[in-house]
Amino acid sequence: MRVEPHALVKRLTPTATLLLEGAVGRANSSHCHEIVVEHLLAQLLEAEESDTALLAQRFGVERRRLLQGVERALRELRTGSAARPVFSESVFQWFEDAWLLASLHLGDSRIRSGVLFAQFILRRSRYTAEYFPELDAIPADELKRNLAEVLRPSAETVDVAPPEGGRPASAPTAAGGAEEGALKRFATSFTARVREGKIDPVFGRHREVGQLVDILSRRRKNNPLLVGEPGVGKTALVEGLAWAIVKGEVPDSLKNVEVLGLDIGLLQAGAGVRGEFENRLKAVIAEVKASAVPLVLFIDEAHTLIGAGGAAGGSDAANLLKPALARGELRTIAATTWSEYKKYFEKDAALERRFQPVKVEEPGEEDAVLMLRGLRATYEAAHGVIIRDEAITAAVRLSQRYITGRQLPDKAVDLLDTAAARVRIAQSTQPxxxxxxxxxxxxxxxxxxxxxxxxxxxxxxxxxxxxxxxxxxxxxxxxxxxxxxxxxxxxxxxxxxxxxxxxxxxxxxxxxxxxxxxxxxxxxxxxxxxxxxxxxxHGDVDAEVVAQVVAGWTGIPVGKMRTDAMEAVLNLEQRLEARVRGQPAAVQKVAETLRIAQAGIRNPEAPIGVLLFVGPSGVGKTETALALADSLYGGERFMTTLNMSEFQEKHTVSRLIGSPPGYVGYGEGGLLTEAVRQRPYSVVLLDECEKADLEVMNLFYQVFDKGMLTDGEGRAVDFRNTVLILTSNLGSDVVMRMHERGATPSTEDVVAAIRPTLSQHFKPALLARMTIVPFFPVGQEVMKEIAGMKLAVLADRLRATHRIETTFAPELVDVLARRCTESETGARNVEHLLRGSLMPEVSRNLLQCLAGGRAPAHLHVGLTPEGGWHTHFTETRA
Structure with a gap:
């Protein structure tokens, strides 16, 4: 009976296997059609301090000269193949003869490199047509008689020790190796791991497990296909089936079944030679069919089977499985995601009809809580801490609310696991x-x-x-x-x-x-x-620890941090008015909107707030957005600003959400979606939104209403924890006319007056999703306050950088305020005047002092009779 080739390859010692891999690489780099005997012979002769070197030394063979003859024969081989080379029949004949020599003559359990070389010397004409005169002088009888003695000093001897009992190893069978089956190499028993206590119990999936049992009990096409998003528990469902089998909670037809998980990656690893992957898969199928114990295979990421093996020049792995799947001889549970199911299974109707899909949906919050309660004892034992029930509820609720892009129960389990680890670490490690x-x-x-x-x-x-x-x-x-x-x-x-x-x-x-x-x-x-x-x-894992983990993962303040955020919103008017002067009505409207969100009575699917700031330029619209980011989230870095005047063409929408597949920029993400994905808890400012194309603005319907936006790569981006602020100058003339009449009009009256103007640009459905906040022109007294604030910022900067105390002439503030009210840019002109005229004067005189070796301690800024700036530095403090 002819021995299977892959069984012979398994019998090679590690040294011989490395030499064989080198021979494959040599043939591949030379673009040969076949891997012939000369490829491996060259590797044997090149190896230093090896079996081959000992044999050549013992019998007086000049290895260098013999190697030259082998390389000459290799150069005459036909080359130019674009495919991977395959083993020639003579190589496997050589291996089979060497195995007989090793097992029968030496009593070895492995084929070592020295046995390969000795067998080549003995019967070289059987393996190659080339003539090597250097080997003629070696007597065959003496070689066989002294082979064991010559090879004994080699380091390779430890790899060929006979099996226990001292008897020669039996030859591998045609099925592929009796000592180690394919299932043992490439599969893991779920039921055995359940008996060993290495798999956690599964809860809340009784209906899906029942579906698996129904399908597996069929006579034909008894192959369930678990389809669901990543993290919903497809693998856990198979583990639940294994638990049910071990506990005897299945029909009699399934009580003695073993559930084996087939590792496709392990099956493919090292199968670079054409046909090797197919041989391994055939061996798995044969062992499943021949097993005395009924077996059920579980193949995770089953879509990898389609096309597997084809890259190595063999058949598609799925095609090898189809006959056995259709006849019911190979009961298989497969698992894949919806996207991969549509991409691979639906396109292969012959494969799809051999499986019965089982939809694995994301569990609801109540079911997820039940699942985590079932796992509590396991995690308490693993971490040595107590997990309170409030922590389980918080893990499910907070993960569902704040961790997007993942599914329950996976994200809740990870959250609870991390919280338990944090409590355990805190009890033994410095905080x-x-x-x-x-x-x-x-x-x-x-x-x-x-x-x-x-x-x-x-x-x-x-x-x-x-x-x-x-x-x-x-x-x-x-x-x-x-x-x-x-x-x-x-x-x-x-x-x-x-x-x-x-x-x-x-x-x-x-x-x-x-x-x-x-x-x-x-x-x-x-x-x-x-x-x-x-x-x-922490003594126990409670809701506060879980909240801290969520805050660390997402940057979103929850738990006690959320309490601090509530206090910040309660005092929001005072915080905003410290930076935004002269807009009490606008500040109050913004604070009211955010308090509604913080109280939890707004639409939970919508963003925290969608605010449309309207009014003239330079009245504090952008400053209010900056102040919100600073007050709510701890810094202006938590604000994403997009100038919508850059999106006046329809095609620019791809800059916001990313390019679709096939277009330039795909995979780089969008300006808006990437910013929110990285900082989901932030302020998003859409400046000058009236200048954007209407098609671009239509993108925000779903954002304002549902708090979600799909980017160019098909990923859902969560906007539910953002404050969206749009600014516009539309209706500014109406606001200014109403303000010039004397008494400040109410916010409701202004909104009613400017709504017709806004409706001409924004569609009513989009406008209805926004809270309109009007900003009024800034008067002389308010402008003085703003000018004083800007001068104080300049003084603080000089104090921090150069330790210079600064004073300003009283009339300076009046002049700045008067110049700003004369300009259409409003309070924004204060910064322009300081940066354009005062700062250059201060910096020039300061540098002159420093260059002259003086260290000024005081600066006084006044006005010249002509209305210009006058700066005076002194070396003593005022």
Whole structure:
């Protein structure tokens, strides 16, 4: 009986396998049609300190000369093949003869490189037509008689030790190797892992498991295909089936079934030679059919089967499976996503009809909570912490609300797992706040030491700054000591609580716990008393820990951080009015809109707010958006600004959401969608929105209403945690006329007056989705306040950069305000006047002082009789 080629290859020692891989590479690089004996012979002769070297030395063969003859024969081979080379029949004949020599003559369990060379010497005319005179002088009898002795010193000897009992290894069978089956190599038993306790139990999927049982119980076409989005639990469903089989909760026809997961990646790994992948898959199918125990195969990412093997010049793997699938001989559970199902399975009708699709939907929040409650004991045992029920509910609710692009229950499980890990780490590791303080101390100490050295070396320096650094260091050390003491106290109280709980858990059933229950209650009260509002060590996994993990992942403040955000919204008017002067009605309208969102009574699917700021230029529309980003999210970096005047053509919509497939820029993302994906909790400013093309504005219907937008790559981007602000100058003339009549009109009257103008540009359906906020022109007194604020910013900048105190003449503010009210640009002109005339004057005189070796300490800014700027620097403080 002829031995299967791949079984012979498995019998090669690691050294011989490496040499064979080198022969394949040599043939491939030369574009040969076949891998012939000479390719491997050349590798054998080139190997130093090998079996071949020992044999050549023992029998006086000059390896270099023999190698030259082999390479000469290789140069005469036919080349030019674009496909991968295949093994010639003579190579496998050589392997089979070598196996007989190794097993029968030497008693080895493997084919070593020396046996290959010896077999070639003995029967070279059988494997090649080339003539090698260098081998004629080697007597065959002596070679066989002394072969074991010659090869014994080689390092390869350890790889060919006979199996236990000292008997020669039996030859591999035609089925492909009795010692290690294909299923053992390429599959994992789910049912065995369940019995070993290595698979978590599955909850809440009884209906889907029942569907699997129904389909698997068919006589023909008994192959379920699990279809669902990533993370909904397709693999867990198969694990649930394995649990049901182990517990006997299945019909009699499935009670003794083993569920095996076939690893397609492992099946493909190393199958570079044409036909190797197909041989492996055929061996798997044959073993499943021949198995005494009924088997069910599970193939995850089943779409990878379509086309698998074809790249190596063989048949499509799916085509090999189709006959067995149709006849019911190979019960298979496959899993794939909807996109891959449409892309691969629906296009192959013959394959699709052999499977019965089972839709695996994302579970609802209630079902997801039940699933996590079932897993709680597993994660408590893994992390050694207690997971409270409020943490499970929070994990599901917060992950569904704030983590987009993933599915329940996967994202909730990951969230709960991370929270449990964080609690466990905090109980044994120094908190991050303490580490950050110690890093600050190290940085300040380095700065202090550097300044000390400069002063000691005679360089100029400020001893006052050195004293300030010493004071700062003392304060930081005090903070570290306080924080460390608090951490150690919290950790000790948590350890006492855990010890009390452990003692209570060890009380035998039926025995009254008595004092142990009291000890647990007292320890829990001690933990609550010590930890305060911001604990460094958590005793249990609670909703606050879960919220902190969500905040770290997304940047969205939840939990206590959400409480801080509520306080920020309650005081939003005061925060905004500190930066935006003269717009009390607009500020109040903005604050009211955001308070509705923060209270949770708005449409949960819509963004936090969609605000349309209308009014003349320079009255504070953009400044309000910046102030919102700073007040709500902690900085102006949390604002994305898009100048909509750049989107006056229809095709520019691709710049916002990204180019579709096949167009330039595909895969780079859009300006709007990428910004929100990276910062889902931010302010988005669409400046001068009336200048954008109407088709571009139509893009925002779904954003304003549903809080979602699909980018050019088909990904859903979540806008539900953003504040969208649009600014426009439409209706400015109406606002200014109403303001000039005297008394300030109400916001409702202004909105009613400008709505016809807005409706001429924006469609009513789009306008209805926005909250219109009018901004009024700024008067003289307000302009004075704004000018004073801008001058204060300039003074702060000089103080921080050069330690210069700055004073301004009283009439300076009046002049700035008067010049701004005369301009149509409004308050924006203050910055223009300062940057265009005052700052150049200050910078020129300051640089002259510094170049002359003077260190000014005070600057006074006044006006010349002609109305220009007058700056005067002094070296003493005023």
């Amino acid at each position: 991050e706040a303490l580490t950050a303080l110690e890093a600050r101390i190290a940085g300040v100490e380095r700065e202090r030491d550097a300044r000390r050295r400069d002063l000691a070396d005679g360089h100029s320096g400020d001893e006052a700054e050195l004293k300030a650094l010493e004071t700062k260091l003392h304060a930081l050390h005090d903070q570290v000591a306080t924080l460390r003491g608090r951490w150690e106290e919290e950790r000790a109280s948590v350890a006492a609580l855990q010890a009390a709980r452990k003692a209570l858990a060890e009380v035998p059933a039926g025995q009254e716990p008595g004092a142990l229950r009291t000890a647990v209650d007292e320890a829990a009260a001690a933990v609550a008393r010590v930890r305060g509002e911001e604990p460094l060590v």
